[in-house]
Amino acid sequence: MITFSKEATEKIAVxxxxxxxxxxxxxxxxxxxxxxxxxxxESLPIRLLQCVSTPEFVFIVINPFTIYxxxxxxISDEDAAELGxxxxxxxxxxxxxxxxEDIRFVTANLLSPIVINxxxxxxxxxxxxDTDYPINxxxxxxxxxxxxxxxxxxxx
Amino acid sequence: xxxxxxxxNERVIIGSEVEITILKVSRDxxxxxxxxxxxxxxxxxxxxxxxxxxxxxxxxxxxxxxxRLLPALRQQLQGA
Numbered sequence: 001m002i003t004f005s006k007e008a009t010e011k012i013a014v015x016x017x018x019x020x021x022x023x024x025x026x027x028x029x030x031x032x033x034x035x036x037x038x039x040x041x042e043s044l045p046i047r048l049l050q051c052v053s054t055p056e057f058v059f060i061v062i063n064p065f066t067i068y069x070x071x072x073x074x075i076s077d078e079d080a081a082e083l084g085x086x087x088x089x090x091x092x093x094x095x096x097x098x099x100x101e102d103i104r105f106v107t108a109n110l111l112s113p114i115v116i117n118x119x120x121x122x123x124x125x126x127x128x129x130d131t132d133y134p135i136n137x138x139x140x141x142x143x144x145x146x147x148x149x150x151x152x153x154x155x156x
Numbered sequence: 157x158x159x160x161x162x163x164x165n166e167r168v169i170i171g172s173e174v175e176i177t178i179l180k181v182s183r184d185x186x187x188x189x190x191x192x193x194x195x196x197x198x199x200x201x202x203x204x205x206x207x208x209x210x211x212x213x214x215x216x217x218x219x220x221x222x223x224r225l226l227p228a229l230r231q232q233l234q235g236a
Contacts, residue, residue: 028208
């Protein structure tokens with residue numbers, strides 16, 4: 001059972017809390033570099049990323065392969081080098097989840113996933129090229145359609 | 157900010173490896189050709205802005221409410 005406390009994150013019942021470092025922060029939030037990756041077996045495929053320096057920044061992240069059939073992530077040589085990735089087996093890929101007021105319209109950012117090298121805990125929010133994955137992929141496909149602005153396409 | 161005036165087919169060199177060519181100018185549009193090593197990230201600014209905006213929307217703030225949200229989210233996912 002996940003028991004998230006309102007006050008102190010220390011009270012979160014978790015199986016694991018690992019520190020991961022984003023050298024260049026998140027896109028648009030470059031000041032957020034060091035995060036605790038919080039997971040609980042019960043909560044998988046959902047995990048939390050909580051900023052260590054600014055704990056009020058908490059992101060819900062999800063294993064994108066569980067929500068999008070045939071999701072394909074190609075890590076560029078440059079990103080792989082930056083993260084010191086030698087093998088795909090070392091990599092954890094996570095999509096940032098946006099939860100609106102109405103939880104049925106929860107979306108995940110499939111265009112710029114977070115990639116973590118679990119060997120050295122270096123992380124980066126990468127931008128997939130040559131794909132048209134949306135930044136606001138509707139996670140619950142059978143929920144009623146919400147009107148919202150158009151999907152974003154990768155620059156090509 | 158450095159401001160340069162260039163004509164069509166003229167170039168600007170940034171560093172030793174990035175070359176920008178003004179290919180075409182028409183009304184309010186400029187077509188640029190960019191030559192750069194693969195390691196140089198080139199993106200339309202709006203795309204990065206959109207992702208940044210989505211990141212800020214995604215930040216759930218203090219753990220306030222998460223104890224309700226996460227089980228509900230899990231339940232929804234399992235039901236999907």
